[in-house]
Amino acid sequence: MGQFSRKRILVTGGAGFLGSHLCDRLMAAGNDVLCVDNFFTGAKDNIAQLIDNPNFELMRHDVTFPLYVEVDEIYNLACPASPIHYQHDPVQTTKTSVHGAINMLGLAKRVRAKIFQASTSEVYGDPAVHPQVEEYWGNVNPIGPRSCYDEGKRCAETLFFDYHRQHKLRIKVIRIFNTYGPRMHPNDGRVVSNFVMQALQNQPITIYGDGSQTRSFCYVDDMIDAFIALMASGDDVTGPINVGNPGEFTMLELAQNIIDITGSKSRIERRPLPQDDPKQRRPNIEKAQQHLGWSPKVPLRDGLVKTVEYFDKLIASKKAI
């Protein structure tokens, strides 16, 4: 591909779990990728395979500060995603979502780039509508411990749609439902990483509450397919668009699956349910199917097997501890 036909693509949060898989995919397609990350939750290990490629550039930068670069497309993923991380410095979490969105939108406006926002199913809060459709406005506590993340992401969506209406920006807003796979953080407290790490080390599997709450889990490769499809879609497809795997499992079922795959001797241990923990979550993905021709392909068990392999290697290399 000639040097003028390939795209220059900015990925904020590119050293994180989803961002690093996205960088891999964009590089494999022959683009120039600029990865911007402040390494709060990201890791150089996640992008080590790209670092020597001349089409890849890594910049340590915090998106709450302005950024002046020349790019054709922007994927804005920068934001800690797990409660342990986003509650560590809640003010910084809101700043990352809100100031980060303003800066990236200001950049997109100046260079007329198409811009993608990694929003979240958390904008629905503890949903009163099930499964969640994009038209549902959500049930979010504005002053609770999860609010810095939920409200920050909601405000970022507002900014995206105002820049779209006011400045005619081409925007792509995706609402990501729980995603898992290799390069998840081993210690981020999320349910898949917790259960897999616990099972592999024969430690008790910690179920919060009675384990009857449900989530739907999307394998990372499927999620990245949706990112690419949304960015490539027509300008009239702005989103917000739900992306996730509608297969719904209780936490007890998830624990059982992971125990089976790992052959673990772990037993199940109950812990208190955290405050504001949603009881159910499952995406309605009709819009993604209709507008992007996208559906998830990887069944939970297959994705869990790959995730277990990754964590197994990580433990063996003693990097996890």
Ligand code: NAD
């Ligand atoms: P992650 O924590 O692995 O990645 C986030 C990345 O952003 C990290 O590399 C981190 O260092 C970086 N970052 C954080 N604050 C920054 C800042 N101020 N400036 C620059 N970089 C910063 O999380 P992830 O799971 O890869 O999530 C990526 C995006 O997808 C996030 O916006 C998240 O809210 C969203 N999302 C993820 C999920 C999921 O299930 N993984 C679900 C819904 C939404």
Ligand code: UDP
């Ligand atoms: N911005 C940026 N990079 C750019 C252009 C703008 O980081 O290439 C930031 C800029 O600092 C500003 C924000 O984006 O605070 C919003 O920009 P916009 O042009 O929308 O607003 P204004 O500059 O008028 O505040």
Ligand code: UDP
């Ligand atoms: N959870 C659990 N044990 C754990 C970690 C999480 O039972 O060790 C539960 C948690 O209470 C929630 C679900 O698993 O009901 C998903 O939690 P996670 O933090 O992964 O995602 P989110 O709540 O953001 O969907």
